[in-house]
Amino acid sequence: MSCDQEVAAVVNFSDPDSGASYSGVTEVADTMYAPGIYDNYYNYYSNVVVQNASGGTIDITLEIYEPGNPTPVYTDTRTNVPANGFVNFEQEGLTQLADNQFYSAKIIGTGNIAAIVNIYGKGPYDDQLYSYNPFSSGSTVAYAPVIMNAYYGYNTALVIQNMGTSDAQVTITYSEGTVKNTTIAPGAADSRYTPLEGLATGLLTGAKIECTNGQPIVVLVNESTDKNRAASYSGFAAGSTTVRAPIVMRRYYKYNTSITCQNIGTADATMAISYGGIAGTTTSPSVPMNGIYMFYQPTDPLLTDNFIGSATITSAENIVCVVNEDMNEPPERDQIMDQLYAYNGIGQ
Structure with missing residues (x-):
């Protein structure tokens, strides 16, 4: 995806009883890290989907690590992945991985790559689906x-x-x-x-x-x-004074969102939210350093039911924000189904 202006993208995907979200990858790299990898971890499994983000054919390698061991317990290399092509590494059924043990992974390309990790449940957790973006670098x-x-x-x-x-x-x-x-x-x-x-x-x-x-x-x-x-x-390594949320909702086909922001600055700060195409702002009380505040769209007086749109959150101090989306009101709230989505707000 490309544009002559700056854009932000979030992908929601689902089947009839589960769904998940991930953010579009804006910074590609030749090495990425995935903190959560599973093969029957109390009925949870994962897969790693990696796209070739370079202009030519590359090889892509997945290394899986167990806690306390700096040597990978599993390695798999896929060769000759074409430009813009992708490969899928499934963890389910790998004999090198133990039941009820969590793992982490390192993803290596001979050129730039982009990746997501999906986590899915089986048995009593068959409806559950998670998705997250691996990291190209770490921070302290x-x-x-x-x-x-x-x-x-x-x-x-x-x-x-x-x-x-x-x-x-x-x-x-x-x-x-x-x-x-x-x-x-x-x-x-x-x-x-x-x-x-x-x-x-x-x-x-x-x-x-x-x-x-x-x-x-x-x-x-x-x-x-x-x-x-x-x-x-x-998790976030850094913040900004402006955060974009591309999709927020108030009772839109029974979906609601909340935006929870953390003050990671050096002083107490208020936060303000505005919505695309709607006049006015909603302001938080003063939030202490390392404190959080949640903007809950169903109670925001700026919005009416059936709203779907975007939001911008600003603060004088650096902040980071996460958006959660769910059918969180009766009767859907009490039904066994995975309609919870989460994504990272995009700093600007």
Whole structure:
């Protein structure tokens, strides 16, 4: 996709009982990292779809790592992938991967590549589908605006991958003040299920994840409910004072969205949201450093039911935002189906 003006793209995809989202890839690279890879991890599986983003034929290699082991336990190379072509690496059934063990992956091309990872459930989680964008580089600090512990039935798992060459000493600071520490081997990942982190029940919060000894890390957040809703988003290495959300909704064919933004700046700040084609703005209260604020479209007085459009969020301090989309009102709210989508707001 190309344009003579700057554009942003989000892809929603679904079948009759599940759906997921991912952001269009704007920065391609010859190496990418995927923090969450599964082959029957408590009935969850994954696949990695990689596109050749170069102008010629290339080879693409997938390396899979287990926690604590800097040597890949599985390697697969696909040769002679044509320009703009793609390959699909399926993890289901790989004998090198153990049941109920989570993994991470490194994706390597002999030219530039773009990739997404899909996670799907089977058995009791057959309706669940997640999708996320792998990372082309890491950072010593990452941010996760949406962390939930039984928040209206929603929970999260925070996955941190060490992209460095030495053990990563990692500190997690939740927006409400709780601090946790972990050590992660090179190439490996740590998965932290929010209900086991000692946070208050019913909490919506954010997190700052920092490697204190200089190793690059990347972060993935998986969201889910007991009604088989499922979605993923990628942690942010940096923010901006303007964030774009290409698709937001208020009771549009029963879909609603929320936009949760985290203040990653150096001072308290207010945030303002505006919508394409609609006059006016809605403003948050003052949000402290590392704090979050959620703009919930069904309660925004600027909008009416059946709205679908775009949004822009601004702040004097740098922010990062995640958009969640769901059928979250009765009767669909209480039905077993995956209509939860999540994507990263696009900084400008």
